[in-house]
Amino acid sequence: MSIVLKWLVPWEFSWVFLATFALACVLYVRGTRRLVVPKARQLTFWIGMAMVYASLHTYFDYYAEHEFFMHRIQQVLLHHLAPLLIIAAYPGSVLRAGVPLRARIWLRRLARTWPVRLVAGVLLNPTIATLTFVAFILVWLIPHMQTLAMLDWRVYRFMNWSMVVSGLIYWWLVLDHRPRPPGRMIPGMRVLSPGITMTPQIVAGAIVTFSKTDLYPIFEICGRAFTFNVLTGQLIGGVIMWVPAAIIESIGGLLALQQWLRLSRSGRIRRESGQRRRAAAARAARSAG
Numbered sequence: 001m002s003i004v005l006k007w008l009v010p011w012e013f014s015w016v017f018l019a020t021f022a023l024a025c026v027l028y029v030r031g032t033r034r035l036v037v038p039k040a041r042q043l044t045f046w047i048g049m050a051m052v053y054a055s056l057h058t059y060f061d062y063y064a065e066h067e068f069f070m071h072r073i074q075q076v077l078l079h080h081l082a083p084l085l086i087i088a089a090y091p092g093s094v095l096r097a098g099v100p101l102r103a104r105i106w107l108r109r110l111a112r113t114w115p116v117r118l119v120a121g122v123l124l125n126p127t128i129a130t131l132t133f134v135a136f137i138l139v140w141l142i143p144h145m146q147t148l149a150m151l152d153w154r155v156y157r158f159m160n161w162s163m164v165v166s167g168l169i170y171w172w173l174v175l176d177h178r179p180r181p182p183g184r185m186i187p188g189m190r191v192l193s194p195g196i197t198m199t200p201q202i203v204a205g206a207i208v209t210f211s212k213t214d215l216y217p218i219f220e221i222c223g224r225a226f227t228f229n230v231l232t233g234q235l236i237g238g239v240i241m242w243v244p245a246a247i248i249e250s251i252g253g254l255l256a257l258q259q260w261l262r263l264s265r266s267g268r269i270r271r272e273s274g275q276r277r278r279a280a281a282a283r284a285a286r287s288a289g
Contacts, residue, residue, distance in 0.1 A: 137201055
């Protein structure tokens with residue numbers, strides 16, 4: 001029992017994370033009482049949420065701060081697998097149903113204000129979201145940035161939050177089940193995007209894997225959690241961000257392909273394209289008149 005409690009107790013407690021996590025859980029539970037949600041979707045959502053919690057708010061975080069390859073496992077979970085599972089469960093309508101009616105009306109009004117629309121337009125822009133998704137992986141691999149994150153708890157938490165948020169935004173765009181519009185990314189690009197984003201990550205993983213020098217001596221300063229060879233741990237970390245991350249993104253691409261085929265079979269892509277052409281023709285006619 002003491003071993004279990006040791007793993008469950010957070011290495012670094014955070015009221016902000018706990019409140020945010022609890023709020024999402026409560027809203028989802030409330031939403032499942034109002035909507036019929038398949039058990040498989042619920043299970044997928046809760047597995048993803050459990051990964052986020054275990055990565056950030058248990059003793060696992062100690063090992064992530066004291067061993068490079070454990071840190072890579074944490075980042076792959078936070079940036080790739082957990083967000084993919086959460087978004088693949090399509091929790092948006094469920095979370096929305098869990099919000100009280102008055103709060104829902106207030107949030108709808110807030111969403112129409114220009115500052116919120118501006119921020120949403122920037123963050124949910126497919127190009128920006130894709131570049132951000134890749135950038136947050138590569139930026140935190142720079143040895144100087146990794147050192148800064150390990151020495152300053154504020155930078156460390158920003159790093160972890162940036163991984164989770166960028167992962168959720170990116171997979172939300174890629175796994176969108178709607179045509180464009182109202183979806184923000186073209187269905188075909190949703191399938192291609194994971195192949196594009198995994199390429200620089202594979203290259204970075206290969207560089208770390210085959211490096212013959214210790215790229216991250218900060219883990220020596222912090223005190224390593226394990227005693228095996230430093231380069232062996234670095235090699236394992238490079239392989240983790242090389243192979244498992246690429247597999248997860250490939251799965252995301254296959255899920256996007258499944259949605260694309262579903263939209264194509266239902267005729268929604270052709271119908272939306274026809275509507276856009278007719279709207280463009282109508283605008284052109286009004287301009288000519």
